[in-house]
Amino acid sequence: xxxxLLMLVILFSLLxxxxxxxxxxxxxxxxAKTIFAQHGKEAHVLVVTRxxxxxxxxxxxxxxxxxxxxxxxxxxxxxxxxxARKAMESILSEGKTIDAIAANHVTAxxxxxxRFPSVGSGKCVTPKPxxxxxxxxxxxxxxxxxxxxxYAIIAIxxxxxxxxxxxxxxxxxxxxLASVSSAIFIRDYCGGANASLFMIIAGILLGIGICAAAGSxxxxxxxxxxxxxxxxxxxMMMMASGLSFRLAEGRSIPELPSMFFWLGRGVTFGxxxxxxxxLILYLIAHFIMSRMVFGRYIYSIGGNEEAARLSGxxxxxxxxxxxxxxxxxxxxGGIMLTSQLSAGDPKFGLxxxxxxxxxxxxxxxSLMGGQGKIFGTLIGxxxxxxxxxxxxxxxxxxxxxxxxxGAVLTAAVLIDRLKRHAG
Amino acid sequence: MxxxxxxxxxxxxxxxxxxxxxxxxxxxKGVNLTLGRGEVLALLxxxxxxxxxxxxxxxGVYLPDAGLISIDGIDVQLSNPSEAIATGIGIIYQEFNxxxxxxxxxxxxxxxxxxxxxxxxxxxxxxxxxxxxxxGVAIPIDVxxxxxxxxxQQIVEIAKALSQDVRLIVMxxxxxxxxxxxxxxxxxxxxxxxRSGIGVIYISHRLDEVFEIADHVLILRDGEVVGxxxxxxxTRQRMIEMMVGREIKNEFPKHQHTIKGIRxxxxxxxxxxxxxxxxxxxxxxxxxxxTGLVGAGRSETARLIFGADRADRGTILLDGVAxxxxxxxxxxxxxxxxxxxxxxxxxxxxDASVRENFGLPNLNEFSACxxxxxxxxxxxxxxxxxxxxxxxxxxxxxARNLSGGNxxxxxxxxxxxxxxxxxxxxxxTRGIDVGAKYEIYMLINELASQGKAILxxxxxxxxxxxxxxxILVMHEGRITGEVCDVANATQQELMELAVA
Numbered sequence: 001x002x003x004x005l006l007m008l009v010i011l012f013s014l015l016x017x018x019x020x021x022x023x024x025x026x027x028x029x030x031x032a033k034t035i036f037a038q039h040g041k042e043a044h045v046l047v048v049t050r051x052x053x054x055x056x057x058x059x060x061x062x063x064x065x066x067x068x069x070x071x072x073x074x075x076x077x078x079x080x081x082x083x084a085r086k087a088m089e090s091i092l093s094e095g096k097t098i099d100a101i102a103a104n105h106v107t108a109x110x111x112x113x114x115r116f117p118s119v120g121s122g123k124c125v126t127p128k129p130x131x132x133x134x135x136x137x138x139x140x141x142x143x144x145x146x147x148x149x150x151y152a153i154i155a156i157x158x159x160x161x162x163x164x165x166x167x168x169x170x171x172x173x174x175x176x177l178a179s180v181s182s183a184i185f186i187r188d189y190c191g192g193a194n195a196s197l198f199m200i201i202a203g204i205l206l207g208i209g210i211c212a213a214a215g216s217x218x219x220x221x222x223x224x225x226x227x228x229x230x231x232x233x234x235x236m237m238m239m240a241s242g243l244s245f246r247l248a249e250g251r252s253i254p255e256l257p258s259m260f261f262w263l264g265r266g267v268t269f270g271x272x273x274x275x276x277x278x279l280i281l282y283l284i285a286h287f288i289m290s291r292m293v294f295g296r297y298i299y300s301i302g303g304n305e306e307a308a309r310l311s312g313x314x315x316x317x318x319x320x321x322x323x324x325x326x327x328x329x330x331x332x333g334g335i336m337l338t339s340q341l342s343a344g345d346p347k348f349g350l351x352x353x354x355x356x357x358x359x360x361x362x363x364x365x366s367l368m369g370g371q372g373k374i375f376g377t378l379i380g381x382x383x384x385x386x387x388x389x390x391x392x393x394x395x396x397x398x399x400x401x402x403x404x405x406g407a408v409l410t411a412a413v414l415i416d417r418l419k420r421h422a423g
Numbered sequence: 424m425x426x427x428x429x430x431x432x433x434x435x436x437x438x439x440x441x442x443x444x445x446x447x448x449x450x451x452k453g454v455n456l457t458l459g460r461g462e463v464l465a466l467l468x469x470x471x472x473x474x475x476x477x478x479x480x481x482x483g484v485y486l487p488d489a490g491l492i493s494i495d496g497i498d499v500q501l502s503n504p505s506e507a508i509a510t511g512i513g514i515i516y517q518e519f520n521x522x523x524x525x526x527x528x529x530x531x532x533x534x535x536x537x538x539x540x541x542x543x544x545x546x547x548x549x550x551x552x553x554x555x556x557x558x559g560v561a562i563p564i565d566v567x568x569x570x571x572x573x574x575x576q577q578i579v580e581i582a583k584a585l586s587q588d589v590r591l592i593v594m595x596x597x598x599x600x601x602x603x604x605x606x607x608x609x610x611x612x613x614x615x616x617x618r619s620g621i622g623v624i625y626i627s628h629r630l631d632e633v634f635e636i637a638d639h640v641l642i643l644r645d646g647e648v649v650g651x652x653x654x655x656x657x658t659r660q661r662m663i664e665m666m667v668g669r670e671i672k673n674e675f676p677k678h679q680h681t682i683k684g685i686r687x688x689x690x691x692x693x694x695x696x697x698x699x700x701x702x703x704x705x706x707x708x709x710x711x712x713x714t715g716l717v718g719a720g721r722s723e724t725a726r727l728i729f730g731a732d733r734a735d736r737g738t739i740l741l742d743g744v745a746x747x748x749x750x751x752x753x754x755x756x757x758x759x760x761x762x763x764x765x766x767x768x769x770x771x772x773x774d775a776s777v778r779e780n781f782g783l784p785n786l787n788e789f790s791a792c793x794x795x796x797x798x799x800x801x802x803x804x805x806x807x808x809x810x811x812x813x814x815x816x817x818x819x820x821x822a823r824n825l826s827g828g829n830x831x832x833x834x835x836x837x838x839x840x841x842x843x844x845x846x847x848x849x850x851x852t853r854g855i856d857v858g859a860k861y862e863i864y865m866l867i868n869e870l871a872s873q874g875k876a877i878l879x880x881x882x883x884x885x886x887x888x889x890x891x892x893x894i895l896v897m898h899e900g901r902i903t904g905e906v907c908d909v910a911n912a913t914q915q916e917l918m919e920l921a922v923a
Contacts, residue, residue, distance in 0.1 A: 292793050293786045300783055303772035310731055310769055311783040311837070312755040370774050 001364055001379045004412070008383060009135075012390030016134040021105035023054045027127035028061030031102045032069070035125050039099050041070045046087065047102040048110075051078045055104065062102045074098065081110045088116055100125050134393050142272060148385040149274035150340075152378055154333040154352065155359045156285045157215075157326030159377045162360050163289075164322055165302045165369025166229035170218060171330035171356055173240035174211040175349025178334030180244040182207030183253040183344020192255035200260050207338075208331035214240060215327020219320035229323075237353065244346035253344035264339030274336050278378075281329075286374045298322060302369030358405075359384055362412040383412070433496030435460045435622045436481075436591055441490035443476055450476040452646045453490070458591060458622040463613060465637035465654070466626045469666055469856035472643040474626055478593050481624075482514040483507035494590070513584030514593045517854065518767075519576050523569025527551060527562050531583045554582040558612050574605045574717050581612060591622040598627055599853050602716040602882055603918060610636050628856060629883065630659050644668055667858045675889030676861065678868040682892060683707040685743075686876035687759075687845045689728060692737030697723040699900040701737070705845065705876035710867060712891030712909075713880045715921045720900040721880045722764055725847045728878075729761040730754040741844065755784055758844035762834050762851060764880070770834045771822045778804050778818035781837045788840075807836035811866065828859025835866060846870055847878045852886065864890060884914040896920035 022030065035045055047062050049055035059076050066073050074091050077084045084107070091098060101113065101124045108124040134140060154171050161168045182203040186192065190199035214236055221232040266273045289295035297318045300308040309315045333352070338344050363380025365372025387408060391401045436458040443451040451473045458464050468474050479485045480492065483501040492499055494510055501507045507514070521530045528551035548564060555562050560578045568576055577597060584592050598606045613623055613636055625637060633640060633654065640657055642650040642665045650657075650665040663674070685704045692701040698720045705711045713721050727734040730748040739746045741757055748754045751761075763769035771780050782789055782800045789800040804818055811832045815825065822830060831851065838846060848867065852860045867890065871877050881887050887894055888909060896904040896917055904920030906912045 291795055291797075293790050293795055294793060296779065296782070296786060296795060300772045300775060300779070303774050304768070306769050307772050308783065310729070310751050310761065310763060312752045313783065314750075314752055370772065 001362075001376055001383070004415075005379050005383050005386065008386045008390065012135040012386065012393065013133040015390070016136075016393045017131060018134050019129050020132045020134075020137070021129050022127040023104065024057045025061035027104060028058040028063075028102070029065050030127045031058075031104075031125050032062045032065035032071075035066065035100045035102060036069045036071060038125070039071075042072075043099040044072045044074050044097055045100045045102055046074045046091065046098050047076045048084050048087075048107045049076075049078055049104060050080070050106060055107075058104055059102075066102070081112045084110065085112045085115065088112075088119060092116060092118065098123060105129065135390060140389070140393070142275075144382075144385050144389045145275045145278075146272045146340075147389075148381050149272070149278040150333045150336050151352065151355055151359060151385075152278050152381040153274075153281055153336070154330050155356045155363075155377045155381055156281055156374065157322075157329035158353075158356045159360050159363070159365055159372055159374055160285075160289070160298055160322045161229070161326045162357075162365050162367060163298055163302045163369060163372045164319060165305070165367075166222065166319070166323070167233065167357070167367070168215075168218065168229065168323065168326045168330075169233040169353045170214065170236035170240055171326065171333075172349040172352035172354075173237045173244065174214055174327055174330035175334035175337060175352055176244040176346045177214070177240045178207035178211045178331035179338040179344045179348045180248045180253065180346050181210050181344075182335060183256060183338055184247055186257070186260070187253055187255040187344075193257050195257045195260075197259060200257060203260075204263075204335050207335050208328050211331025211334065212324050212328035215324040215330075216320060218327065219323030222323065223316040223319050241346070248344065248346045250346065252347075254342060256338070256342065256344070261339050261342055264336050264341075274340065277336070282374060282378050289374050294318065294321070299370060302371070304370070355384070358409050362409060364416055380412075384408070433493075434458060435462075435495060437491075437493045437496075438477070438480075439491045439493075441477065441480065441492070442488045443473075443480070443485060444488055450646050451487075454643070454646070454648055456641060456648075458624060460620045460622055461617045462639065463617060463623045463625055463637045465633040465640045466624055466643065467630075467633065467640060467662060467666055468643035469858055472666070472856075473646040474643055475595070476646075477643070478514060478516075478595055478624070478626070481507060481512050481591075481593055482516075508587055511588065511590035512593070513587055513589035513591070515577075515580045515584055515595060515597060517595045517599065519580055521568040521576055521579060524567050526567055527555075527564045527571070527579045527582075530568050530579055531586050535587075550586065551582065554585055557585070557615075558582060559608060572718055574601050577601060577605075577609075581609075585616075589621060591624065592616065593624040593626070595626045596628065596854060597625070598629060598632055602921075603884065603914075604716060604922065606632065628854070628860075630662055631885070633662070634659070642666055663857050666856070674857075674861070674885070676864050676868055678710075678871070680708045680710065680868070680871050680892055682709045683874065686741065687728075687878075688740040688743075689724075690738045690740070692724065692727055692734055692739070694723065694727055694732060694735050697900055698727060698734075701897075701900075701902055703895055703902065705878055707874040707876060708871050709892045710871050710877040710879055710890055712887040712894040713878060713897065714882065714884065714887045714894060714917060715897035715903075717882065719897040719921065721897050722849050723900075724897070725761055725849050725878065725880060728754070728845075729759055729847060731761070755841065755843070758842075759847070760784075760838040760841055760843035760845070761847045762831070762838065762849060764849035764853060766827070766830050766834060771830060773823035774821055776819045777813075777815055777822050777825065777833050780822050780833055781807070781840065784837055785840050803840060804836065807832075807839065811836055812862065826856075826859075827854040828856055828863070831855055831859070831863060835863070839866075839870070843875070845876045845878070847880070849880045850882065851879065852881075852883070884917055887917065888912060888914065898922070 035043060045066055047059050049059045056078055059078060063073050063076055074096060075087050077087045098119050103124045103126055105126055108126045113119045113121040158168055185206050186195050186203040190203060218232050218236055221227045222229050263273055268276055297313050300313055301315055301318060305315060334349060337348050359381035360377050362383050363376035365376060434457045438456040441451050441454045454477060466474050480487055483504045483506050486502055499510055528548045531551050532547045551564050558578060558581060562575055562578055568579060597609060601609060616623055627633060637654045640652060640654050641648060644666060684707055686707045687705045690702045693699050701724050715721050726732045728739060730751045730753050739748060746757045767773060778800060781804045789796050801818060813829050813832045822833060851863055867877060879890060891909055894906040894909060895902050898921055
């Protein structure tokens, strides 16, 4: 599995190799250094950038560095070509000369410099371009991880359920239910955008709690009444979805406080919060499944429920707990999604159950139960995410993307079968 | 190897120089086998001797690495099961190949329905009835096979083979799940087959049956033929010695149990019609044998005591204290354990390692705050691997890959670790070879000598007579007889009580 993921990473890296232009502070420093090396202390330099955050960081760093080395900075333009022309006009009218222009790969292409014979675009100094795959850019990889995190979190619960030889089709609808119920609670009872931290936490726990209760209901139907999990959770899927739309009256609920968005969009220790949460949950789940009695019981029930029962395993209690956990994690996924997209919405989570089941299966967990690994699911989720992202970067048509994803899912299971057959 | 004169020209089946290797094992090392028309050949050997591999080649499941198979003198290549069927080979595996949801007649003709995808219901049902009539057993042909008893399913398998115009039939332990009565009916069927010139390969661990039905005996050990001869010139003793490769003095180990006070007392236990007003006691250090025909309610009684099914009526007292048992978990906590008759579907998680299987009921002991102390589990199990001489390459071996005897030992180890006071064995040696059987018997005696109460359910009358201190016989859900003087009891006597 991990081999397959690596192959995909290599494939998409090779397919997306492009010329890259450095941006931001480090690029600014680099340009300042080049100018100083070319012209020495006596140079008169104009810095030209657009008004984006990255460009401002570039300009600031360049100006700071140039000044530090004693170079005369004539001015700093953060704007359009017209702004640059005005700046040059005023500098030249004061009788000063322009020896070099610190620009980036965009501003250097402006034609405005050639209007002034004493300047010319030849005076532009730009950061050195380099070759690097678009896929492997830190921003892209972080984006992939961030998008995968929610699926992966829900897939933990699904892995447990599938290892017991069950299935949970309701997770997608529970995502919507958690999103809608917590958002409505915060809007209607906690002052919406002005809600306090305490009330936000209450809202989150309410959303997760409702989904955990729905999961328990699934578990109860499966254990006490022996209804097949497929049917029970299919029913829950419809009920939860309908309930979400009813509660939200079909609309999205954006009246949420900005503190709420930290969860899905904040960054801790340089890692996006959803990714961090995902990693922590996977470590915990791995520990439970491989080292704890509860995990051993889950595997034994999936392997042979009757033998487990006759060995004294509290089968019903374990199954109840597993479905509850699955529901709660789907709820948590719904909260994260609400936070990421800044609104509660009954349309969230559509088809998530299939995406999550696909991740679990691609990750090597058998639908027959008894076999599977938590980290396999994480890898499975990333395999799917990498394929999607890679196809976007290589401009594959969205319809074709669907075909490829379906084929990959089938192929993953086929390879697994063949390997098990051979081994 | 002796050539039998009557089969000199072209025997019905000849297997010559058959070799087969699996990764790490040479399962068969040049095996020769001949079977004449109308002959019954008993194939004997311990589990792992290579019998199943040999049979699977006839069934088209495996291809031999080397060697020839010929039918009526013509070499055949059996590369898949349908070729085997087309060649006229019918195989009845130990694990039945019946679809539980389909009726008997549907199972018999499964895959051979004629006439353009339409099921010829009337015709097939009529032929199924005729087959059962020929066998001489009444099987409700419209009941889904999953609801039939093991013995009935066995008959359906035989009928299925017969319906395919077979020239030779292989039966892999057909009698394992049958009562003596049913076995004798099976033998009548086999004699019928003989008369019509069909060759039969009969695999069994029950040597009595071999003497009764087989013309010839072929004994395998470690993938080689270690003996072949006509049945009448062999002794039971000699067969066992050839199978295990060493001398065995007693089939059943001698024991001197000191029987003390009552440990388990069952009173008026009942559930629907399966178990009716069953009462008995087991004393400390006593092996109580429980026998009867299949369906007499023996396993059902055990399941009630163990909480696997809920009793409608009755009380269970352990050391004078009334127990409330609502689930196996309750029973285990009270100190009762059950070694089920079907290890594969009820005793083991086959795709889990043997260590995990061993640990399953003992995780409280091997964990703290819900975290498993694997080291503790590992060393505890290592103890039993030595003590019970369980043959495994390592503790991570999957339970699925073990022979029946070793599987039973793993199950036994997990309950011995639990240190239960009452140990119920349901058919403890079914499908287990002679060598391992002896070891299991030793362990049963050892548990008894520790003062535990043992209930041993068995259909094998020699086993019941050889092992028990006292014997109960059940019939149609009731206890119909008790035999205290086991030393002087006979199989005849038990049989009479069982059919009551």
